[in-house]
Amino acid sequence: MKRKEVKKILLILIVSTVLLSLFHIFRFLKTSLLPIYDQYLYKDFSVILPFIVSILNILILYLILRQILKNDSERFFVLLLFIMSPIFIFVHGTLNNIYFSLTLILLSVFLILKEKHFFSVFVFLGAFWVNQNYVFLILIILTIFLERNMVKNSFFPYISIVFLIGLFTTFNNYNTYLNLHLIITDFISDFGAQIGFGVFSLILFSIGILLSWKQKAKHRIFYFCMVSLFFMSLFDKDTLIFLNIFISLYGGFALYYIYKRKWSSENLKNYVIILIMCGLIFTSGSYIKKISDSGPFESEYISLKWLSNLAPGKVLSDYKFGHFIHSISNFDVYSDTNYYLYSDKSRINYYTKIFQSRNLEEIINFLENNNIKYIWINQEMKNSIWETEEQGILLILKNSKHFTKIYDYEVEIWEFNKHSN
Template sequence: MKRSYLVFGLMVVFCIGVLVSPFFLRISLNVPLVFGEEPYYHARIAEEISGGNIAASDTLVYNSRPYYFGPFQVLLGYASLLIGLDRALVILPVIFGLLSFILFYLILGNFGITGLRRAIMSVLLASSPSFISTFTMSGPHSLAILLFLGGFYALMSRKMKFAGFAVLVSTIMFGLFNSMLLIVLLLGHYLAENRRKMFFLLLFFFSFIGSAAYYLLTADSAFNAGILSSVLSDFGGNGFGIFTILLLFAGVAFTWKQKYSYSIPYFLLLFLMTSLLFAGPFVLAYMGFVVAVFAGEGLYRIIRMRWEVSAIKSFTVLIIACGLMFSTASYVSRIANQGPSQETVSSLEWLKGEEPGTVFSHYSNGFWIEYFSKKPVLMDGFIVSDFRNRYNDSMQIFYSRNLDKTKGLLDRYDVKYIYIDSSMRNGRIWRNNDDGLLFLLGSNESFTRIYDSPDVQVWRYLGR
């Protein structure tokens, strides 16, 4: 067998291993396989698509809002008809991840990056937290990235140029960001290949029109956390380990002299870094591929460069490898421990049987409440029309000890249930048992505890 095929096979096995490891950990922890919050939104939409009964608007949010869905949810819906929704939510992103990984590997080959350099870049990609989170938690960006890479790969070949072009243009369905990314990618490709201007202008035109139209019809996820914390996985984010970032800087420094040969990665890196500030942490999913190229280049050059002290070289490379492994292992274990817990699922399935009414909780529980209890929430992780008011009112309800004020706000939003879990009690909202709403719940007849477990409490609000 040719050595290159063996390396490729090993890379694929490594990628599969990394992508399935959080699920094995969750099986051992005996918690639901699907983790994270947003996958449950897509699951709910896919469920409605596969059931063929899509309502005019999303009524599981107070006052309803337009549906936010696209090709991913449609695909998920049809896949769920074949293999069941629970399986589709796990298998689909993993398959997208594996295919994206293979395409990345092939694209590197097309750019003349082979051997150890390509292997390092691929390993860095597969082990990066951004890649793992994108391709283990069901979301539209897993499909968008696959289409991007597929389109770009086809565009680079002689025979499939048009197919590649069509696939690339189709990514504008995923949002404004994707359309902008397409423009930058094509600009970079154009500059690198020096193709005909008309070809580029045509694509630019399609992308721009598509972006504007799509932006007017949809909205993106809200609640962007602090950028630095979201980038560094060691600080609790979903981006990259501290060593990958250091290697990224090293890679940029090493390649700076040949920046024109690296025009596409440089264009993309610049665009993605800027987008991260405006569009939010989901950009990290795309950034992972560019960061892998630069960080891989950095590590490759560190390994290959002539060292005066060989002992220091061995130790440095060993520590970098340990640091990268540590970041990945620690991230996998962290996401495997994410919610929802079995107790969350049980409590919400119990709530499903109660009479209809709006549920008030932290917005991060919103998608779970909608999916499992089929009851509307005040807020979830996506934008609603009067988002700022609702957010401020939520904070008032959480922290106020003024009963009249709290009741007034609960009445305004027709709240019937208050859902409190341990994460809310342990710092996400409150620190002490008598803070804000917790004080009112424990000392007032307007609230009745209707569900109580070590992890979850559900209260019924009896109104004025």
């Protein structure tokens, strides 16, 4: 490896470290608890593990790019877009079960490229063990690389991918209407998406696709894969994390083209590059600010640790906090983000109705039928679900002997006692 190439890798690692450090600084100014996404399994390693894995993911991705891109400057621009993407910050800045799966899948791809198929199978199995939701994604990746050894113009990989996506949609009965209806806010971080792409990255990606179209036969399996991943992301937003690698790849092609192309005006070229870099920095900065301001906060964490010492029972809260509540307290929850994504939203509709109800009998029947023992309410819920303290179930909680407020410090926890007179 040349010294110039090593310097570029070090620069990428420095930039990624700066971005993640800025996120941690902004976050720890508010709370010592990192945002939790889904059911986080690695509590004992909290802050340090995502940071270490971020370095591993960058290095493994670089090794993969070395196998498919000959130009080190192209590799540099691809990695630059990758580490400056909001998705990179999300995956390696929050507590989630995604980043380690990403490491294993990237490692298995690298092993396949190095023709270490025996070891790659074991790594893929490890990725499946860590997160079973990625089984279809893993099979699609295997199909893509199988295409390298197929007869030219064979349709087998494409038919296989369509078949796998059909199975994926069958086994993941998610609701696509919401994502299609709010496509902008669901997929673009600048417009509010928690897991989404930056506007400038998408612009560069579009340019990269146009540039690659001259060699579309060479890229067609990747085009097909990107369309497949996008379709899968309508059902499971985590798929965007893997689609982001392709966005960075083709965006890197475009950035390299802009950098190397001969311009009639050198000043214009510099202005365009500066504009692009400012756009990428702005997207990263605004996303860091947004996610560092989001919950959960320490007071919420403390309330759930306190709750975990009580008698076990199912907890009712807003679906957005379901995974967080379960991860910290180990108590079952009535609803979480999985129920929100499923096409059958009956649970969401039921508890939404109950939250607005003042009918004591209706509320008690609902809680009894669903074996709910605790109700967990934070400040965000009070601000978004109800307009006043006397609205809906809040009024019933205060005035019925069936409910006892057992915790009240920035978070309210109510215990339900169906036998109270």
